[in-house]
Amino acid sequence: MTTKELIAGIAQETGMRKADVAxxxxxxxxxxxxxxxxxxxxxxxxxGMLEVKTKNERxxxxxxxxxxSVVPEKRQISFKQNPALKEALNRx
Amino acid sequence: MTTKELIAGIAQETGMRKADVAxxxxxxxxxxxxxxxxxxxxxxxxxGMLEVKTKNERxxxxxxxxxxSVVPEKRQISFKQNPALKEALNRx
Numbered sequence: 001m002t003t004k005e006l007i008a009g010i011a012q013e014t015g016m017r018k019a020d021v022a023x024x025x026x027x028x029x030x031x032x033x034x035x036x037x038x039x040x041x042x043x044x045x046x047x048g049m050l051e052v053k054t055k056n057e058r059x060x061x062x063x064x065x066x067x068x069s070v071v072p073e074k075r076q077i078s079f080k081q082n083p084a085l086k087e088a089l090n091r092x
Numbered sequence: 093m094t095t096k097e098l099i100a101g102i103a104q105e106t107g108m109r110k111a112d113v114a115x116x117x118x119x120x121x122x123x124x125x126x127x128x129x130x131x132x133x134x135x136x137x138x139x140g141m142l143e144v145k146t147k148n149e150r151x152x153x154x155x156x157x158x159x160x161s162v163v164p165e166k167r168q169i170s171f172k173q174n175p176a177l178k179e180a181l182n183r184x
Contacts, residue, residue, distance in 0.1 A: 001127045003137040009123040014115055023106055024116050029139045031101040035093045037180060045095040047121045050171065052181065075181040079142065079171035088129060089144065089167040 036077055048081040128169055140173040 001009075007025060011018045032042050032050065041051035057073040081089070093101075099117060103110045124134050124142065133143035149165040173181070 001132055001134045003135055006120070006123060006134060006136070010116060010119045013119040013123060016112070016116065020108070021116060024102060024108060024113060025120070025136075026138075027102045027105040028098070028117070028120070029136060031098060031105060033139065033177065033180075040093055042093045042098060043095055044098070044117075044121060046118075047125065048169070076178065077140070077171055077173045077181070079169060081169045085125065086168065088125075089169070 046082065046084070048079055048085060050077055050079055052076070053078050138174065138176070140171055140177060142169055142171055144168070145170050 003025070007018055007021045010016070010021045010025070014021070035042050036050060036052055039052050041049050043049050052075050054073060054075050058071050060069050060071045061067070062069070095117070099110055099113045102108070102113045102117070106113070127134050128142060128144050131144050133141050135141050144167050146165060146167050150163050152161050152163045153159070154161070
């Protein structure tokens, strides 16, 4: 599902204009990104939580050449689904 | 950041009423969840992609009792950040 399709779906669900939905979705991404970049997690009710995780630097050996190097520490965003969503995903 | 704070932030950013923002955020969660449950991924521009991943069933041995069991296959949602966000997170 593309962002365009998502916007159309939200507009249909709420009766709002697509332009307003797009503006709000952009603001959601902006506000969320801002907080994540500051290292804070963002909770989304009935859905889950986006959080920044730091992966430690680690040694890496190239499988073919045997050359050793260090993969630097990096931050990445991970999504933690809430329990209801987890259950819905795995209901038979 | 709680959902309430997120809504306040979006309202401030867009000049929209909090009630409208809350309604739209709920619809976003609903539409997104619906698509994820059907096994489709959802793309969010300038941010990333939410997708359903299936983890295969696997054998599990209890470390203390040695009892073997099978962890069943399960589906979970994973977030794939877009390259710009990844870079912003790791900019020094």
